[in-house]
Amino acid sequence: MTIESADENIQLVIPDGWTTPPYNFSTNNLTNAGFILGRKLFYEKKLSADNSIACASCHQQQFAFSNQTHSVSAGVNGILGTRNAPALSNLVWQTNFMWNGGVNHIEVVPLSPITNHFEMNETLSNVINKLQNDLEYPALFEKAFGTTTVTSQLMLKAMAQFTGMLVSSNSKYDLYSRGETTLTESETNGLNLFSQKCSSCHPAPLFTNLEYMNFGLDSIFTDAGRAGITGLAADFGLFKVPSLRNVALSYPYMHDGRFATLVDVLEHYSRGIVHSSTLSSELNSVTPLSHSEKQDIISFLYTLTDNTFITDDRFKNPN
Amino acid sequence: MKNLLLFFLISTLFISSCKKDAPVNLHPTGSVVFKFNNMVGDSALVLNNAKSYVNANNDTFTVQVFKYYISNVKFTKSDGTVFSEKESYHLIDAGDANRTQCTIANVPYGNYTSVSFMIGVDSARNCSGAQTGDLDPALGMFWMWDTGYIFAELVGTSPQDTATGLNHLFTYAIIGFKGQYNAIKSVGLNFFNDTVKVSPTTIPQINLKTDVSEWFKTPVNISIAAVPSTDLPNQTTLNFANNYADMFTIQSIRN
Numbered sequence: 001m002t003i004e005s006a007d008e009n010i011q012l013v014i015p016d017g018w019t020t021p022p023y024n025f026s027t028n029n030l031t032n033a034g035f036i037l038g039r040k041l042f043y044e045k046k047l048s049a050d051n052s053i054a055c056a057s058c059h060q061q062q063f064a065f066s067n068q069t070h071s072v073s074a075g076v077n078g079i080l081g082t083r084n085a086p087a088l089s090n091l092v093w094q095t096n097f098m099w100n101g102g103v104n105h106i107e108v109v110p111l112s113p114i115t116n117h118f119e120m121n122e123t124l125s126n127v128i129n130k131l132q133n134d135l136e137y138p139a140l141f142e143k144a145f146g147t148t149t150v151t152s153q154l155m156l157k158a159m160a161q162f163t164g165m166l167v168s169s170n171s172k173y174d175l176y177s178r179g180e181t182t183l184t185e186s187e188t189n190g191l192n193l194f195s196q197k198c199s200s201c202h203p204a205p206l207f208t209n210l211e212y213m214n215f216g217l218d219s220i221f222t223d224a225g226r227a228g229i230t231g232l233a234a235d236f237g238l239f240k241v242p243s244l245r246n247v248a249l250s251y252p253y254m255h256d257g258r259f260a261t262l263v264d265v266l267e268h269y270s271r272g273i274v275h276s277s278t279l280s281s282e283l284n285s286v287t288p289l290s291h292s293e294k295q296d297i298i299s300f301l302y303t304l305t306d307n308t309f310i311t312d313d314r315f316k317n318p319n
Numbered sequence: 320m321k322n323l324l325l326f327f328l329i330s331t332l333f334i335s336s337c338k339k340d341a342p343v344n345l346h347p348t349g350s351v352v353f354k355f356n357n358m359v360g361d362s363a364l365v366l367n368n369a370k371s372y373v374n375a376n377n378d379t380f381t382v383q384v385f386k387y388y389i390s391n392v393k394f395t396k397s398d399g400t401v402f403s404e405k406e407s408y409h410l411i412d413a414g415d416a417n418r419t420q421c422t423i424a425n426v427p428y429g430n431y432t433s434v435s436f437m438i439g440v441d442s443a444r445n446c447s448g449a450q451t452g453d454l455d456p457a458l459g460m461f462w463m464w465d466t467g468y469i470f471a472e473l474v475g476t477s478p479q480d481t482a483t484g485l486n487h488l489f490t491y492a493i494i495g496f497k498g499q500y501n502a503i504k505s506v507g508l509n510f511f512n513d514t515v516k517v518s519p520t521t522i523p524q525i526n527l528k529t530d531v532s533e534w535f536k537t538p539v540n541i542s543i544a545a546v547p548s549t550d551l552p553n554q555t556t557l558n559f560a561n562n563y564a565d566m567f568t569i570q571s572i573r574n
Contacts, residue, residue, distance in 0.1 A: 104466040107448030111463040124457040152457045156449035229465050
């Protein structure tokens, strides 16, 4: 049964043991028509200045809504941005978005990439005009919201219905924690090592503590990170701790995509920490990892890949 | 005689409404119009390069953009009763003839002695996702990359501004809704000997002067050369907000 022909509206299902998300559609009535409109908008290139780029250009489902092509995102006319497009999942559990946490609500997230010169470089009013004059959109807005008049508010609410439904909770790790499968010896070793060395910043089930930290990448910060929002000296070089769900698919890594592989990332945390005044205290003294420890942690990280999520028909390009 | 006439009027109203079988409105309400006369000191504000002004620091300047939010409008009667407008967000734009006045609707009939409002947008609405109406981000008063409304914006040119290149364009976007740099300002204006009379027969108009020159003085004297732009929540931005908190004065009330 596809979502187009379903009788019942889709619902946000909160996985067992997870907290109630701060965004639960109480102010944005989740419907199939709203979700379908939001999905079409997510795959819509008209959101960019030259109609060449959609959200899905950098956030591709097969890579857990990230992309493997660009270390930093490529905008209109091939211009390169400064940050890596993160994988998207479980966004309703987040209250701040972007590597620097500058955006404070899931509904207004698209405004930043739409208007950013390095990304879609379009004005919001142009986007609204393009959608209003499109052959299909006014009818889709009417189905979703009862009006053919396109407004930024309705566009953003529809997009949040799609992005908010991107829940990843069926990885091998999830099956294991529900008692539905077992882990290999290497994966079990990796889970134990992960629990000792990684989970204070990347706790289950989201595999992020949603905080901002200096990961020990640089001593001179070319990107102010969190300080660009707060203006605080203590926040220079801090970035949001990313979720590790589907991390095996979302390379390259870090805010600027500087590491191509998980081996590179573990090598960094093992022997490559650069000290600076804002370095996360967790990274002040780290014990280097052995080759087999790295291998085991990587085996475990692969258990966070959610194949049902990346093949879910509801999330596919409808065009 | 006056009372008798009033009684007569009210009776007629009731009779006519009964005749039409219309529902009886127990809380009759009217409207109040705010007319904002944007000025620089005693001169009317003319946008773009048509007219230049001098601020308290003796900087010469022109104005290209002057916009601000008026929100959370409240009218108080002499008995202390307060009317608070719902969904009270109004964008005033000196460059848009349709946005130099705003109408406050659903104000209960009565005589009001003062008004209060905020300059800016309350913190709750800065954190509540996609908004519409005067808060539509498409109106250009919304910071996309660091979520929050621009409470007030002043853009212009000044020869004293040598930092921003050949166009000498200064840009002040006043933002910040939390913590020590919260730039939301409250304004209270007393009508003194006057009253705003909301009734079935009148839509009162309050004529306000909004004085751009207040941005640059009291309590902090700001020079355009020293501050060619501001767009982050910080002390400089807060100084502007503290300065412009007294930019409104009532010129006249027309009942």
